[in-house]
Amino acid sequence: MNVESKEWLERNLQSNKSVQIILTYAQSIDGCIAGRDKQQLLLSGKQSMEMTHALRSISDAIVVGIGTVLNEDPGLNARIPTLAPLNDQPTPIIIDPHLRTPLTAKVISNYTKGVGKAPIVLTSVERCNEDKRQALEGAGVRVEQILQGDGQWRREYFTHLSHVYSFKRVMIEGGATVIKGLLSSDGVVDELVVTVSPVLIGSAGLSIISDKVPSLRHKDSRVFGKDVVFIASTQ
Numbered sequence: 159m160n161v162e163s164k165e166w167l168e169r170n171l172q173s174n175k176s177v178q179i180i181l182t183y184a185q186s187i188d189g190c191i192a193g194r195d196k197q198q199l200l201l202s203g204k205q206s207m208e209m210t211h212a213l214r215s216i217s218d219a220i221v222v223g224i225g226t227v228l229n230e231d232p233g234l235n236a237r238i239p240t241l242a243p244l245n246d247q248p249t250p251i252i253i254d255p256h257l258r259t260p261l262t263a264k265v266i267s268n269y270t271k272g273v274g275k276a277p278i279v280l281t282s283v284e285r286c287n288e289d290k291r292q293a294l295e296g297a298g299v300r301v302e303q304i305l306q307g308d309g310q311w312r313r314e315y316f317t318h319l320s321h322v323y324s325f326k327r328v329m330i331e332g333g334a335t336v337i338k339g340l341l342s343s344d345g346v347v348d349e350l351v352v353t354v355s356p357v358l359i360g361s362a363g364l365s366i367i368s369d370k371v372p373s374l375r376h377k378d379s380r381v382f383g384k385d386v387v388f389i390a391s392t393q
């Protein structure tokens with residue numbers, strides 16, 4: 159399944175961009191990515207979760223917001239069905255303007271244990287807690303002070319990372335604030351890979367429905383067990 163998933167993803171994610179930005183997440187039929195009070199939900203079934211890990215293994219970097227790190231402490235390595243070799247692991251990137259990433263974060267211990275690459279933290283150009291920065295760098299984290307203080311998304315963040323770290327494909331996994339911000343920003347995201355799980359969460363759930371959204375062009379969709387995965391491009 160993993161090989162098949164990789165082939166399917168590679169075929170539908172061909173790109174001639176210098177850096178390709180893929181937004182990916184799992185949602186309920188009614189557009190929620192988490193439950194009440196941001197409770198983490200296992201929306202993806204076995205097969206679609208394998209697809210997500212296949213996407214991780216063919217990506218150079220995987221991005222989440224600090225809210226997701228504080229809420230769930232994700233590992234962000236490719237390990238399903240089995241741990242991918244270090245060369246095939248994506249570099250974890252945390253969007254963290256106020257440098258709140260805990261030194262105990264799993265992305266850091268994964269690096270220490272050799273089951274993940276050294277993470278990068280993107281923080282604000284305006285302020286930086288120097289002690290925290292040094293502590294993170296001491297733990298092997300690369301801290302990049304590139305976020306502008308206005309909370310807007312800019313493609314330049316990723317072109318900069320592409321120049322410095324040679325990233326060609328970056329996948330962004332969430333959470334809700336990041337997804338909504340990216341969906342309402344022009345020209346940042348190239349493709350969406352969205353897993354839709356056949357459940358309804360209701361109005362208490364954490365929705366990613368945004369006021370402003372891009373037009374999408376359907377590329378392909380496929381059933382993975384109980385779930386459907388859609389690939390679409392934004393232009």
Ligand SMILES: NC(=O)C1=CN([C@@H]2O[C@H](COP(=O)(O)OP(=O)(O)OC[C@H]3O[C@@H](n4cnc5c(N)ncnc54)[C@H](OP(=O)(O)O)[C@@H]3O)[C@@H](O)[C@H]2O)C=CC1
Binds near residue numbers: 197201225255334
């Ligand atoms: N089903 C799925 O596929 C997924 C679900 N999730 C769910 O998402 C939820 C977490 O979402 P949420 O709490 O919104 O957290 P996010 O992970 O979206 O992180 C939000 C924070 O990231 C920073 N940030 C976001 N955008 C920008 C920007 N453009 N510039 C600068 N900083 C930015 C801000 O930090 P600051 O506050 O410091 O300014 C903001 O508060 C959890 O419930 C989790 O379960 C997460 C990933 C995937």
Ligand SMILES: Nc1nc(O)c(N)c(N[C@@H]2O[C@H](COP(=O)(O)O)[C@@H](O)[C@H]2O)n1
Binds near residue numbers: 183184222230231234
């Ligand atoms: N693909 C997918 N399906 C779900 O049902 C999910 N809840 C998520 N969540 C994302 O995966 C992260 C956890 O990653 P690790 O397993 O710890 O590596 C979580 O933080 C979300 O980003 N994704």
